[in-house]
Amino acid sequence: MINLIFAITLAGSSGMAAESQELAIPTDFAALEMAKFRKKIVYGEQHERKAERLAKAAHCELPVVSNWVFAKIHAAILVSAEGEIVKIVPVDSGCPELEQYTANHLARYASKVAPIPPDHKQTWYRTTMNYRWPE
Numbered sequence: 492m493i494n495l496i497f498a499i500t501l502a503g504s505s506g507m508a509a510e511s512q513e514l515a516i517p518t519d520f521a522a523l524e525m526a527k528f529r530k531k532i533v534y535g536e537q538h539e540r541k542a543e544r545l546a547k548a549a550h551c552e553l554p555v556v557s558n559w560v561f562a563k564i565h566a567a568i569l570v571s572a573e574g575e576i577v578k579i580v581p582v583d584s585g586c587p588e589l590e591q592y593t594a595n596h597l598a599r600y601a602s603k604v605a606p607i608p609p610d611h612k613q614t615w616y617r618t619t620m621n622y623r624w625p626e
Contacts, residue, residue, distance in 0.1 A: 532604065542592055551586035561623050563621050566597060570615075
């Protein structure tokens, strides 16, 4: 299920979507091909600390295994024919703060390293960011 906030935001921009000929948001995330980025996406310890602070402040209920909290945030990304990210739509995880953080992170660090679609047409891919911290 797509995060409601993003669905509302996207609905409000439907006029722009018609102009840029964006593909419709996929309803089956699992059916999308996994994105293989051209370069490694910048990701460091400070990003996990930020994710931890956001999740704790929002009181997100996340899985705990062996005294470690794990958060897996999935997102669908629309990649242009040239290999740039056009749109990021997080999948509802129950923690909107981490979904937004993930979308912002991908927009900043993955915007020009996304895969170039083989047929040079806009294509939806899926990706996942994993976070963990001690309980």
